Amino acid sequence: MLKKLILACSALSLLLPHTVTAETILFHNMNGYTLTGEPGSDAQLRRFDAVIVVDGKVAAVGSKKNVTENRSWQFDQTVDLNSKTVLPGIIDAHGHVLGLGLGLLEADLRVAESERDAVQTVTAFAANQAQSDWIIGRGWNQENWPSKRFPTRQSLDESFANQPVWLTRVDGHAGWANSAALKLAGITKDTVSPDGGDIIKDANGEPTGVLIDNAMKLLEDVIPAPSIERQQQALQLAFQHLLERGITGVHDAGVDATNIQLYQNFAQQQQLPVRIYAMIGANEPRLPELLAAGPILTPDESLTVRSVKIYADGALGSRGAALLEPYHDEPGQRGLLVTAPEQLHELYQLIIPHGFQINTHAIGDRANRIALDEFARSYQSIGGRNLRHRIEHAQVVHPDDIPRFKELNIIASMQPTHATSDKNMAEDRLGKERMEGAYAWQTFLEQGTIVAAGSDFPVELANPFFGLHAAVTRQDRDNQPAGGWYAHEAVTLEQALRTFTLDAAYASGQEQTLGSIEPGKWADFIVLDQDPFAQEPSKLWQPTVLATYVAGEAKFER
Template sequence: MSASTIFIGGKVYTGDPGKPAVSCLAVRDGRVAAVGDEGEVRALQGPGTRVVRLEGRAVVPGLADAHLHILGYALSLDRLALQAARSLAEIRQALATAAARLAPGEWIVGRGWDQDQLAERRLPARQDLDEVCPHHPVFLQRTCNHIAVVNSAALRAAGIDRHSPDPPGGRIDRDPVTGEPTGILRENAVDLVARLIPPVTPARRKELLARALREAVRYGLTQLHTDDCLYAGGLDVAEALFRELIGPEAIPIRITQAIPAEWLAEAAAAGIRTGAGDEWYRWGHVKLYADGSLGGRTAALLEPYADDPSTRGIYIHEREAFIDLVAEAHRLGNQVGCHAIGDGAAALFLDAVAESQRLHPRADARHRMIHCQILSEPLMARMAALGVVGDIQPVFLNTDGHWYVDRVGPERAATSYAWRSMMRHGIALCGGSDCPIEPLNPWYGVHVAVHRQDLTGVPEGGWYPEQRLTPEEALGLYTAGPAYAGFQESFRGRLLPGMAADLAVLDRDPFACDPAELKDVRSTLTMVGGVIAHES
């Protein structure tokens, strides 16, 4: 049987150490049929075979984003974008412009501000928003999505006043003199207002998600490990939405969907667990949160913040309840993926994994610590011993690099974002963007992993340059890494006969080009399951 497509005359990086690079590749029935020289591949050419002449271009295994919220990103495309705001005046101007287009009482929703990027170097307050939007409820999430600022109209709509208690795992910031809410809501307190925001129509949601998925394949992404059931409003709603849009006859991209820990019992009753599904849509890890964000000082640390000794952050759950939740997800045969940024949260999750294995021993559970930014050598050793996968987002350093040493101090910073040390301990790593927290483009993550600088090249030499990765290691975070993290290393992540024909043809060779160009790499052709998803 002849191949459907052959690629000839390039440099095909298989991702396999035993056969790292060849010149040609053949695809048949959605799988890699052959890799080798032109003679081997031409032998599979038939009258209907498409021949792609690479003319020296590089081919790599299709990239995957190991952690993001693609529906959350899609919905953000309709919201006020504040990532570029550099002062409170710019935020107020954006609000005034938005308010002028709306009838009184309509919500203004936005995200992306970062107090560390503002000239005032402080958190916004409700009074800042009230100045320009007294008649519209306003909800603006920080770039991390773990903190929001709302105005007085939004506080009134939610019934929040000086007498309102903090919700479990959250905090309402209050004026130290009057006790009145400042407008800043942290962690679970954000939901007190967020749940009041009118949803977009199903048709608009579908349109926005399709737009985001098409953007993903343009970067060479072929699989997304996404956490979107809460955005969708249900397990079945999420599956139906994605299945309507993806597949060989639609947008060819693979989806691995996280299971919210809040809905663990519902998922179990419906037969949903890690690995259920098919090669286009499958269920991934059970997702839960141990703490918040470093930028918002809600990440849980073992010792106080260096730049604010009054706090060690916020734990989302009480210790025993958290351990019980992890153990139950583990008992049901699931992989657990835990958001843990601070070393306190990391220690708690590792305690939970150890207790889960004590109660319900299971080989190769591959539980995932998502973010794992602030660590220590003993925590890394424990991760490796427990077989916990490090689900990292190198692109975070593009922003966090400018202030994380101040946040945690130089001693903790030396073992933070410590990707080389994690590899040295034998921790399996996978890479993602956490989009919409950071841009969807995976090549930004590859670039930052290699340089440990922001995307403009600051600082010279990089932050803790001994933690840099090679281009091969960095790309592996987005190819073999997510495949292993998703129990799919025999199916995808490498270009070998019998494995999925998920690949990207690149506009330059990431292993031979100037390393300063890694952030600029683009896919000229993306294939998923033997189907062209993007071509330019």
């Protein structure tokens, strides 16, 4: 069914130009690795030292002698890779491309070590901005601060009495505003928290400035939307950022109609250098119209749109992840259902008949159970089991529900660096007993579930080698804790590479043409200065990308 859908998508998209140069190229003298065969545990790791690319696709792979002796090739170009290591292009199965690009244009609070440090960072950033503009930033994380408490509007008011400021938490599920911003949004002590959101208030009932999940929309609705020109600039910055890190494809987790149109414009102008598998955001007002129009697939597979992203809950760090039992460190709180179960049911019933894949964000064990229940319910009423539905994050899953991923044919879209970022607070939030089903990568792989790996950039840094390192070691880049954090869930390097390549391609229905260096597939690959398979695991995060090729063309060279 999925292959038929792909063919149908191609037929709908013939107006978009093919961007591949008709050339025959020999790449040789390399230390190459790729997974081959079917996705999942049956895939085999293969070594090679030469690749022949014809019209952007792999025509032959193996030793130079073997790939050249069987026929008389006429090479337009021969590229000597100087014994460097070659891997398939990395596919980040969960990122936010526009968010990454806009973040590169906004205040970056990721390294702020305290609330005061964050304010100072924003103040320095604002010195170069027009005084009338909103000040926008992202990346603060109170769990990295000595207080471990949410920030307040008062600290921002000291530097920004009149200019509105809005700073999104690192996970994108909470925001911090000053008084000027709250005033523009009309948020007062009398404002009631919306369903699926929380306006944090102090002992006097006054808003502190921190808004969680759906409450964020109350403020974000009054922020002027970035212009089309600014969005274009942001996307181009993001493309370059990703290519420099060896990422040739991204599953863009939640885009609106404007973003899709921008992607189509880039594709028509042959300016989409990274392959985009875009998930339509379920909150897009034009969702029914977009579904009815059918999937989008450019002939060169630079752009694919045939899935929908739904938010079931929030994030663990802001206590928005929906849990079956109360938070260990806040007994009265069970998290937030961003989309009510009845709404989730309506969305599944809307989306599946159009043949679109559903990708449901679920971090807490309650949200994961609700999503799984709804998949099971939908299969019985309208089918859709064959559409390779996904749960995005699958971060905290009750042990009883893990086997259901396999039973229901659900892909687990997981982000290795979330574990190493969350290790300083996850046990606080959950308590030790509930860690059994948390960040359980190896458990999912052992039962035969396809795991598609990503970073969730800009929540985490986009560098995929940080993810490979975290997956294999269960440690941060300071190699802490010793021995790894819940190390029994660590994966092998081969497994980790598979989740970022072949299995990620399977998760978008593109494993026949992407995800490995094999004949008939697009020639997407990267060149590294180090061999990950010859390194100590502690150094897996250190390789530098020397070149990134998409369809056999160098899109980035250092």
